[in-house]
Amino acid sequence: MLLELALPGGVAFFLGLSAFGVGITRFLGILSDPGTSLAVWLLASVGLTIAIRPFIKKYFKGDTFFKLADEDYEAMDKVAEVTEPLTSDDNSGRIRFNGISWQARSMEGPVPAGQKVRIKYRENTTWIVEPIGIIDPPDNKIKERNRN
Numbered sequence: 001m002l003l004e005l006a007l008p009g010g011v012a013f014f015l016g017l018s019a020f021g022v023g024i025t026r027f028l029g030i031l032s033d034p035g036t037s038l039a040v041w042l043l044a045s046v047g048l049t050i051a052i053r054p055f056i057k058k059y060f061k062g063d064t065f066f067k068l069a070d071e072d073y074e075a076m077d078k079v080a081e082v083t084e085p086l087t088s089d090d091n092s093g094r095i096r097f098n099g100i101s102w103q104a105r106s107m108e109g110p111v112p113a114g115q116k117v118r119i120k121y122r123e124n125t126t127w128i129v130e131p132i133g134i135i136d137p138p139d140n141k142i143k144e145r146n147r148n
Contacts, residue, residue: 025037075122080129087109095117107120
């Protein structure tokens with residue numbers, strides 16, 4: 001029954017509780033045969049587990065959470081590094097994203113190895129990417145002009 005402190009779930013507690021009950025009945029002389037004691041312990045363990053465990057789980061809930069695992073959505077607009085040159089023609093290029101090398105294809109022509117790219121979407125197992133840092137976005141130019 002103490003094992004329940006290390007491995008919570010209710011089953012170990014019910015096995016111990018039925019063994020404790022069989023021990024008391026053997027001490028009182030109600031059960032004397034070891035085979036009968038084993039059968040009573042087995043039935044009591046199964047009965048307690050099936051009958052009481054749902055009620056305990058209802059009132060002593062564990063921590064649960066729900067998260068959608070859409071890897072494509074989470075990867076969109078993340079930055080990756082080109083490990084093998086990319087082209088817009090085929091899937092021969094590769095990028096390193098989350099520590100893994102992936103097939104990739106550029107949206108805007110060739111991209112040399114070592115350059116940073118932004119992930120846009122995925123077609124099967126190939127990431128479609130666009131280079132970053134080549135063109136300064138117009139918003140940044142307006143901000144710089146307004147500072148001066």
